[in-house]
Structures are given as structure tokens and as C-alpha cells.
Amino acid sequence: QVQLVESGGGLVQAGGSLRLSCAASGRSFGSYTMGWFRQYPGKEREFVAAVHWVGGITSYADSVKGRFTISRDNAKNTVFLQMNSLKPEDTAVYYCAASYLKGGRQYHDYDYWGQGTQVTVSS
Numbered sequence: 084q085v086q087l088v089e090s091g092g093g094l095v096q097a098g099g100s101l102r103l104s105c106a107a108s109g110r111s112f113g114s115y116t117m118g119w120f121r122q123y124p125g126k127e128r129e130f131v132a133a134v135h136w137v138g139g140i141t142s143y144a145d146s147v148k149g150r151f152t153i154s155r156d157n158a159k160n161t162v163f164l165q166m167n168s169l170k171p172e173d174t175a176v177y178y179c180a181a182s183y184l185k186g187g188r189q190y191h192d193y194d195y196w197g198q199g200t201q202v203t204v205s206s
Contacts, residue, residue, distance in 0.1 A: 085109040092200030103164040105179030116186030117162040121175035130188040
């Protein structure tokens with residue numbers, strides 16, 4: 084069992100930056116692909132970024148590529164999402180997710196989810 088707790092959300096002006104953190108409890112953090120998803124009101128959760136458990140390979144949604152950076156610290160059981168050049172359309176609830184020994188860009192690829200953190204970008 085893994086518990087995920089996100090932090091770092093908030094209100095920022097367009098063009099600004101935020102850094103989200105996700106602290107994981109439980110064993111074998113290094114065996115999980117860690118992902119970030121976001122959800123707009125009334126919409127399905129969408130993939131933002133992931134860092135694979137093998138080799139730390141990263142992948143990004145096209146909408147955030149070049150602006151967001153995902154990273155992980157296996158010693159601290161934490162994954163980060165550095166968000167730069169934020170746009171109003173980045174406003175959403177951001178969720179951290181963990182996928183044991185696999186990974187992907189789909190909701191069903193992930194086994195555990197955090198409670199979400201609100202990111203609001205004002206224009």
C-alpha cells in the first residue's frame with residue numbers, strides 16, 4: 084500500500100512558477116513510475132508528466148513540454164513537478180499517482196492516487 088500526499092499548489096500569476104511535491108509512504112518507492120495528472124471541472128483526469136521507475140525516463144504531455152519538469156528523489160520518496168511559464172489554462176487540480184513496476188499515460192495505468200492540490204493561474 085502506498086499513500087501519496089501532494090503539496091505546493093496555490094495561486095500564481097500567468098508567467099509565474101510553482102513547484103509541486105508528492106511525498107510517498109510505503110516501501111519500494113524506486114519500483115514505482117510516478118506521474119502527475121490534472122483535472123478540469125467536469126472533465127476526465129489527463130496526463131501531465133511521468134518519471135519511469137526504470138532509468139528515470141521522463142515523458143510529458145505536449146501541452147506542458149518545455150515548461151514543466153518532473154523529477155524524483157528516491158532517497159526521500161518524493162516526486163516533484165516544477166511548473167514554469169504558467170498559463171491560465173494550467174488551472175486545474177493536480178494529482179500525483181504511482182504505478183507499480185509499469186507506467187503509462189492513462190488513468191488506468193496507475194495504482195495509487197493522492198488527494199490532489201489546486202493550482203490556479205490568474206491572467
